[in-house]
Amino acid sequence: MREQYHEQLDVVRDELVTMTQKVAAAVTRASKSLLDADLQAAESVIASDVDIDELADRIENQCLELIALQAPVAGELRIMVGALRMSATLERMGDLAEHVAQIGRHRYPDHAVPEPLAPSIREMGDLAARLAYELGDIIDKVDVEHALRIEVEDDRMDELHRELLLTMLAPEWTYGVETAIDLSMINRFYERFADHAVSVARRIVHQATGQRVERIEQN
């Protein structure tokens, strides 16, 4: 019984890793939809978000069944609660990728991002995808050191977020209100995506060490 139980926990962990990969792929394609005005990329992110949602539902059901059937002890319960919350957070990261893609689709055939700003958005998109892929490794290996490094990478996202905001507010801004609104949304979506990645990484640290890294805002 207990052995089967640990096997099922392994299954849940593998599914969380799969989720990080799907989320990373989604945000990569979402960025492509923006930067290349690639309608097909946008559509594919939007269509495949349902897979991520279903995987989250499956993980939730598995965790709850395990909790209901196996009467876990405190440490085990913490792991399962952690998995529940991580899958919910990864689901929201997938939704944010979808929101980015929706802006790409909405602007098509135009580009949502003015040419001079493309490098910043590209860096944000690449960073977001990298963070999601790194989460996969962190979850798989319960790698606390790597989890702590995620914070540093998120600092760069915050910097890019601030810079873009300042660019839009500068008197030299010539791209109008509509582009500013789109970009402020895109800017926010990438920043939240990275914040969620940080919160998943912190949860791994908490799970592995019992230490809680200071709570951050996450929506």
Add this chain to the structure above:
Amino acid sequence: MREQYHEQLDVVRDELVTMTQKVAAAVTRASKSLLDADLQAAESVIASDVDIDELADRIENQCLELIALQAPVAGELRIMVGALRMSATLERMGDLAEHVAQIGRHRYPDHAVPEPLAPSIREMGDLAARLAYELGDIIDKVDVEHALRIEVEDDRMDELHRELLLTMLAPEWTYGVETAIDLSMINRFYERFADHAVSVARRIVHQATGQRVERIEQN
């Protein structure tokens, strides 16, 4: 044992109702912070969000303990999973109220909302608060009919959201990029708040009838 179990479920339900009231109060004060440039209102929303978060954590722990200790049958498990998700959604509604208040605080002593747009924002804020209060009743009485009416009220929020967007994109827009960015965020926060209210109402319908109202996007 079973009797105690049902008592604990009642406690969880009462706490969810308390959460709806706290969230409704938060969004009311957040709107006030915007419309009256009321710094104190903004600060109080931001300071009290931690209470909402703690209540969500408490509900989560209670549900998980009940699941772990009582080996619930399928119908009971559905109720507890519902409570878990509702508390997570209400927590996010509280966060959205906090985001609105942050914009109010950031703009203080200026008004974030230009005078001619105040009536629209007031209507959005009032509607958001009303939806949250209604959720309290719906959860308390498991009122399916009322839950279904929430959808209709949300239609009005969507209309207000679209109108405000169109106003900002019209050539007559004279309030500049910064105000447009702030307003597009405020606009989004209220709209998401209402979407979350709809998703909680749908969950009540699902719980009470076993029927799932069509899934909506929710972030």
